[in-house]
Amino acid sequence: MMKLYDSPSAPNPRRVNIFAAEKGLELESVVVDMRAGEHKTPAFFAKNPSGKIPVLELDDGTCIGETVAICRYLESVAPTPNLFGENPVETAIIEMHHRHIEHELFSPIGQAWVNGPIVGSMGIIESIPAAKERGDLLTQAYYKRLNKELSKRDYIAGDRFTIADITALCCIDFAAGMVYLKPADDLEALWQWHQRVSSRDSVKNTTPAMSLPS
C-alpha cells in the first residue's frame, strides 16, 4: 500500500487525505513527529529534499513530495471522479483557479502564520509584524473576492467540485483555526460554499482541520 507521510490536521496532508478519500483510495498513514524535527533528519531529506510533509512513498520506494504532485499522481492511478479537469480547456481553467487560491490566498495566510505569535513562540523564525499585517490584509481582501466569485458559481473553479475546492477549504479552515483569520460572517456565498464542501463524505470522514481552543 502507498504510504503517506502525514501529520494529523496539518493543512497540506489534509488536502491529500481528502483527495484520496474522494477517489476511494486507502493510504497507509505514517505520522511524522514534527515537534521532534523528524522531517528535518537526513532520512527524511532523502525522501524530500525540502524536508516537508506530505510525501507519498510508492511500493517501489519512489518518493513524491509536494501536495499537488501527489494529488496529480493519485489522479492518474484513480481517474474517477475527475478532480483536475476532463479536457485541455477545463484542466487549464481549474489550474488557473487553483493557482489563484494557492498564490493569492494560501500564500498570504502562510505569511501571516510564519510571522504570527504561535510560530514566533516556537523560536524557529523571527516574526516580522509588518509581514503578518500584510498577510492579514491580503487574506481578508481575497475572502471578499472569493465571496463575490462564489455568488456566481457553486464551486471555486466552476460548477463542480475539484482540487481547487479542496485547497481552498483546507487553507481557509487552517486560517480560521490556527491564524485567527476566519472569514467575516457576512460573506454569505463563501460560507454557503464552505458548508457545501464540508458536508462531503471525503471531508467528514477524514481528520478535521487543526484548531486552537477559542
Next chain:
Amino acid sequence: MMKLYDSPSAPNPRRVNIFAAEKGLELESVVVDMRAGEHKTPAFFAKNPSGKIPVLELDDGTCIGETVAICRYLESVAPTPNLFGENPVETAIIEMHHRHIEHELFSPIGQAWVNGPIVGSMGIIESIPAAKERGDLLTQAYYKRLNKELSKRDYIAGDRFTIADITALCCIDFAAGMVYLKPADDLEALWQWHQRVSSRDSVKNTTPAMSLPS
C-alpha cells in the same frame, strides 16, 4: 492565432514564450502597458480576475491566466517535445521539483522584489526591509541547494530539459537582473546548468530577461 497578453522580458510571460518556442508554437503577442495600469482595468480583470499577466486568449475568447495553466494547455495542444512528464511517476517528480523552484526560490525572490528599492520607489506597496532581507537569505540558501543538486544531475528535475528548467532560468535571470540576487560565482554546477539551458534556441530566440544597467 492564440493571443498572449505579454510584457517584454517580465519573468512569467518569458516562461510562456520559451515554452511555446520549445513546441514551435507561434503566439500573437499583445503587449500590456503595465506602467499605465492596463492590467488593472475592468477589461483586463474580465480576462483574468487576478489582474496579472500572462493571459492566453484562445480563438473562441476563452482566457487562461497563470503561467503554468497556460503552459499545461500548450502541452495538450502540442505534446512534443514533452515538458511536463511522459508517465504518472515522471510527471509527479517533475511537478515536485517545479513546485520546489516556485515555492522555495521564486517566492522569496518575489518577496525580495516587492520589498526592495525598485518596487518601493514606484509607490505601489510599502517596503518591509526585514521581509526583503529574509527573501535575500532564502534565495541565497536555495542557490546553494540547487548547486548541490545540479552537481548530481544535468537538469532541475532529472536528466532532461523540462518546465522546471524554464521556471528556474526565468526566476534566476530575473533575480540577477532586477533584484541584485545573482548566484555566487563559485556555484559552478549551477552556472554550468545556466549555460546549458541558456544556449537552447528557445531561450536564445525569445526576448531576453529584463536587466537593470549595472
